[in-house]
Amino acid sequence: MNQMIKRKSGAQQLFDGEKVIVINGRAFSSADCPVRDVLTNVGGKWNTLMVQALADGPMRFSALRRLIPDISQRMLTQTLRDLERDGYITRTVFPTKPPSVEYRLTEMGRSFNQVLEPLVEWSATHHPTIRAARERFDAN
Amino acid sequence: MNQMIKRKSGAQQLFDGEKVIVINGRAFSSADCPVRDVLTNVGGKWNTLMVQALADGPMRFSALRRLIPDISQRMLTQTLRDLERDGYITRTVFPTKPPSVEYRLTEMGRSFNQVLEPLVEWSATHHPTIRAARERFDAN
DNA sequence: CAGTATCCGGGAGGATACTG
DNA sequence: CAGTATCCTCCCGGATACTG
Numbered sequence: 001m002n003q004m005i006k007r008k009s010g011a012q013q014l015f016d017g018e019k020v021i022v023i024n025g026r027a028f029s030s031a032d033c034p035v036r037d038v039l040t041n042v043g044g045k046w047n048t049l050m051v052q053a054l055a056d057g058p059m060r061f062s063a064l065r066r067l068i069p070d071i072s073q074r075m076l077t078q079t080l081r082d083l084e085r086d087g088y089i090t091r092t093v094f095p096t097k098p099p100s101v102e103y104r105l106t107e108m109g110r111s112f113n114q115v116l117e118p119l120v121e122w123s124a125t126h127h128p129t130i131r132a133a134r135e136r137f138d139a140n
Numbered sequence: 141m142n143q144m145i146k147r148k149s150g151a152q153q154l155f156d157g158e159k160v161i162v163i164n165g166r167a168f169s170s171a172d173c174p175v176r177d178v179l180t181n182v183g184g185k186w187n188t189l190m191v192q193a194l195a196d197g198p199m200r201f202s203a204l205r206r207l208i209p210d211i212s213q214r215m216l217t218q219t220l221r222d223l224e225r226d227g228y229i230t231r232t233v234f235p236t237k238p239p240s241v242e243y244r245l246t247e248m249g250r251s252f253n254q255v256l257e258p259l260v261e262w263s264a265t266h267h268p269t270i271r272a273a274r275e276r277f278d279a280n
Numbered sequence: 281c282a283g284t285a286t287c288c289g290g291g292a293g294g295a296t297a298c299t300g
Numbered sequence: 301c302a303g304t305a306t307c308c309t310c311c312c313g314g315a316t317a318c319t320g
Contacts, residue, residue, distance in 0.1 A: 126248060
């Protein structure tokens with residue numbers, strides 16, 4: 001029930017000649033696999049960091065820049081746009097002058113952050129182990 | 141405690157002139173941020189899929205090829221090598237002829253899979269919502 | 281069977297300059 | 301302040317061919 005892939009499924013026949021991935025017993029064209037679709041965002045260099053930056057509360061564009069010093073302006077805008085597009089965050093413009101823009105997690109964004117957190121914790125916990133394994137492997 | 145980033149920390153001063161990310165109150169050079177280090181793997185196109193493929197039990201190279209039809213030989217090898225290097229899986233060669241090689245999740249690999257599963261579930265659940273949000277956004 | 285080796289295109293993302 | 305607009309580079313990953 002929890003594994004992404006099931007063996008010995010006849011589902012490969014569902015798409016004629018097309019490559020297929022099987023998740024929870026259902027077949028998807030690997031082109032639009034839902035899990036892949038979401039995990040692509042997770043993999044993006046800035047997406048998860050941005051979600052976590054907004055987890056404490058809404059922030060403005062410039063505040064995000066200061067919080068994440070090594071993101072380029074281009075990537076900050078693009079990441080925020082992508083997250084907005086997929087419904088993770090909302091963008092609110094205040095017509096002050098100069099204008100200020102507030103970014104805020106949606107309900108779904110907060111929901112996502114909750115499944116993200118364990119992964120972050122896991123990463124921090126196991127990072128030393130991974131580093132060690134890597135050095136051991138590279139020693140050969 | 142659970143958020144990746146803390147505000148109003150003076151930690152930016154810890155690294156002299158270097159860009160810094162702050163996690164759970166500790167500062168890391170953004171070059172070797174532990175969370176980024178792990179999440180990079182999550183983001184790789186095949187890494188998570190491979191972990192899940194092996195979640196049910198060990199598999200051989202050719203079995204993995206059949207299970208994930210649209211991976212190239214090159215990427216299959218490389219993904220397995222990377223996962224082995226970081227300690228997620230082990231690689232065992234059986235000197236039959238022709239040789240067969242078995243890949244198996246380590247304890248850490250299984251541990252990782254457990255924090256991965258909720259993310260996979262979440263993806264499958266929210267995928268329709270995301271698709272809808274995306275179409276709404278693109279309509280403008 | 282389980283890999284290497286090589287070539288190659290596309291896209292992610294950085295740097296820089298400009299704007300309402 | 302909060303963006304666009306370009307340009308450019310690196311490297312991920314696919315395709316193909318060869319090997320112990």
